Amino acid sequence: MENKIYFYPVWLRLWHWSNALLILVLIVTGLSMQYSSFESPHIPFSLAVTIHNICGIILVFGYLVFITGNIISKNGRYYKMNLKEIGGQILVQFRYYLYGVFKGDKVPFPVNIERKFNPLQKFFYVMIMYIGIPLLIISGIGLILPQFIVSRALGVSGLLLTSLLHICVGFFVSIFLMIHIYFCTFGASITSNFKGMFNGWQETH
Amino acid sequence: MKILYEKCPNATSGLITAFLVFSFFAAWSQNNSGTVRKFENKEDNSKCFKCHFNNNYTVTSPDSSKIITRKMYMDLQIDSNVYYHSNHRYFKCIDCHSDEYFTYPHNNDLRFEDISTCLDCHGGDPKFEKFNFEKITEDFKYNVHSEKHNSTFSCWSCHDPHTYTTHARTDKNILEVVAYDNNLCLQCHANKRNYRLIIDKDNPNLVQKHDWLPNQALHFKNVRCIECHTKKSDTLLVSHHVMEKKDAVRACVECHSRNSLLMATLYKYQSKEEISRNGFLNSIILNRSYVIGANRNYYLNMISLAILYMVISGIIIHALLRVKAYKRYHGK
Numbered sequence: 001m002e003n004k005i006y007f008y009p010v011w012l013r014l015w016h017w018s019n020a021l022l023i024l025v026l027i028v029t030g031l032s033m034q035y036s037s038f039e040s041p042h043i044p045f046s047l048a049v050t051i052h053n054i055c056g057i058i059l060v061f062g063y064l065v066f067i068t069g070n071i072i073s074k075n076g077r078y079y080k081m082n083l084k085e086i087g088g089q090i091l092v093q094f095r096y097y098l099y100g101v102f103k104g105d106k107v108p109f110p111v112n113i114e115r116k117f118n119p120l121q122k123f124f125y126v127m128i129m130y131i132g133i134p135l136l137i138i139s140g141i142g143l144i145l146p147q148f149i150v151s152r153a154l155g156v157s158g159l160l161l162t163s164l165l166h167i168c169v170g171f172f173v174s175i176f177l178m179i180h181i182y183f184c185t186f187g188a189s190i191t192s193n194f195k196g197m198f199n200g201w202q203e204t205h
Numbered sequence: 206m207k208i209l210y211e212k213c214p215n216a217t218s219g220l221i222t223a224f225l226v227f228s229f230f231a232a233w234s235q236n237n238s239g240t241v242r243k244f245e246n247k248e249d250n251s252k253c254f255k256c257h258f259n260n261n262y263t264v265t266s267p268d269s270s271k272i273i274t275r276k277m278y279m280d281l282q283i284d285s286n287v288y289y290h291s292n293h294r295y296f297k298c299i300d301c302h303s304d305e306y307f308t309y310p311h312n313n314d315l316r317f318e319d320i321s322t323c324l325d326c327h328g329g330d331p332k333f334e335k336f337n338f339e340k341i342t343e344d345f346k347y348n349v350h351s352e353k354h355n356s357t358f359s360c361w362s363c364h365d366p367h368t369y370t371t372h373a374r375t376d377k378n379i380l381e382v383v384a385y386d387n388n389l390c391l392q393c394h395a396n397k398r399n400y401r402l403i404i405d406k407d408n409p410n411l412v413q414k415h416d417w418l419p420n421q422a423l424h425f426k427n428v429r430c431i432e433c434h435t436k437k438s439d440t441l442l443v444s445h446h447v448m449e450k451k452d453a454v455r456a457c458v459e460c461h462s463r464n465s466l467l468m469a470t471l472y473k474y475q476s477k478e479e480i481s482r483n484g485f486l487n488s489i490i491l492n493r494s495y496v497i498g499a500n501r502n503y504y505l506n507m508i509s510l511a512i513l514y515m516v517i518s519g520i521i522i523h524a525l526l527r528v529k530a531y532k533r534y535h536g537k
């Protein structure tokens with residue numbers, strides 16, 4: 001039996017890898033700006049700003065591709081969560097990662113054509129793609145066009161609040177990225193999910 | 206705004222007056238909170254303001270009794286409303302000017318009158334010590350303006366004694382301080398007529414000259430010209446050593462970094478006050494403004510580092526346990 005499912009159509013792969021690359025550049029340039037110093041400039045400040053702005057703008061277009069793709073293709077259904085059930089399912093999946101996996105338990109939510117992501121994975125993908133990235137984009141646009149930001153909220157500069165939001169969400173996206181890459185090694189083999197994201201086919205357990 | 210300045214000098218004075226009047230209301234409300242001092246000189250002064258408030262005056266010829274109307278030069282016009290809200294508001298005109306000015310038409314010789322300098326009143330007085338008048342006078346010697354324009358350029362050129370109010374050393378909103386201070390420079394640098402009163406060439410276009418600056422409008426609104434154009438001073442709140450154009454700050458990181466030079470200039474007074482009020486930590490974040498790279502919050506830094514280390518060690522431990530479990534189930 002051929003244990004492979006065509007999960008990643010071309011548009012999704014193109015979006016995913018361009019998005020991954022942009023996010024990496026954004027993290028590096030973002031950190032460089034946040035921790036810029038006169039004594040040891042990592043990347044010249046104005047260059048970091050320019051690269052960060054350009055990558056951010058390209059990322060917005062990529063994001064539109066992702067959203068449109070998920071609306072018009074069937075890929076969107078993998079992101080639908082049943083709010084009543086997801087909590088319990090996440091717990092089951094979490095327990096599996098906490099000790100089940102070490103005891104050689106069977107995966108609680110095996111991948112099939114109806115279920116590309118396990119509940120925990122689904123939850124994080126939804127959080128990142130439908131909450132995190134939009135917040136980053138909105139606050140990022142605010143920082144590029146500061147004239148549209150409220151100048152003051154509760155006595156604090158609107159610019160400060162916007163950038164605080166941008167930096168915090170950016171930080172969580174970086175944390176997501178590490179966890180994401182680690183959990184991608186839980187495929188049929190350590191590398192099979194990565195291969196899948198390149199050739200489109202995911203091997204199932 | 207710049208274009209307005211260029212094309213219409215009246216608009217400049219209008220704007221400046223509006224701005225000054227606005228700031229005087231603020232000063233007025235502050236003064237009102239303390240004891241109210243009475244103006245005792247209004248009557249005497251009104252004799253001067255009768256002409257000097259207006260843009261023209263009339264003189265009667267002593268010989269022919271002919272009456273003529275003449276323009277009052279801008280420099281000699283003083284708006285009494287503004288004067289009575291300025292720092293020097295309790296003075297009589299003749300405290301600084303000769304009382305012979307009470308004779309009208311004024312005696313021609315009066316133009317040789319010695320005009321007092323800041324130090325004449327403020328020098329050596331312990332009450333004014335914190336303002337560092339002596340050090341500022343010293344600093345000003347190296348200012349390009351005094352080097353280039355010698356005696357025609359004095360303290361008065363920027364700080365009109367009839368209108369001046371303290372700004373930087375108040376609890377005012379930083380943006381107001383920025384607007385006020387920048388206006389001092391713009392009075393000439395954005396006003397062709399005033400610029401030409403000092404030097405025989407046209408004022409360079411400031412917007413064009415600064416077109417390398419990203420987000421120019423935002424920078425102009427939030428930082429003062431002097432942040433980049435003066436040499437930093439440890440002892441002075443406002444450095445008066447305006448440097449030559451070529452020495453101005455151009456590297457972004459001078460401000461956009463932890464040791465932001467703005468802490469030594471624009472935020473110097475505020476952060477000193479806030480540090481004493483709120484302790485050292487957080488003093489910048491409370492500063493109601495935001496500069497990329499300069500605003501760093503200690504707690505946020507610590508929390509994010511803790512989360513980062515937890516995630517990294519979590520991943521490493523999990524991976525090691527996986528390897529161990531794999532070996533147990535699949536043999537060596």
Ligand code: HEM
Pocket residue numbers: 007008012016019020023024075116121125128129173177180181184193194195196197
């Ligand atoms: C170098 C960085 C990255 C690597 C190596 C990587 C790797 C992978 C792999 C192997 C998959 C397929 C496994 C799966 O279906 O869960 C995947 C899927 C996914 N990744 Fe990444 N990723 C990276 C960066 C990112 C970033 C920065 C984001 C978002 C901000 C992201 C969001 C996603 C999403 C949403 C999916 C599921 C796509 C779908 O099938 O609908 N990835 N990633």
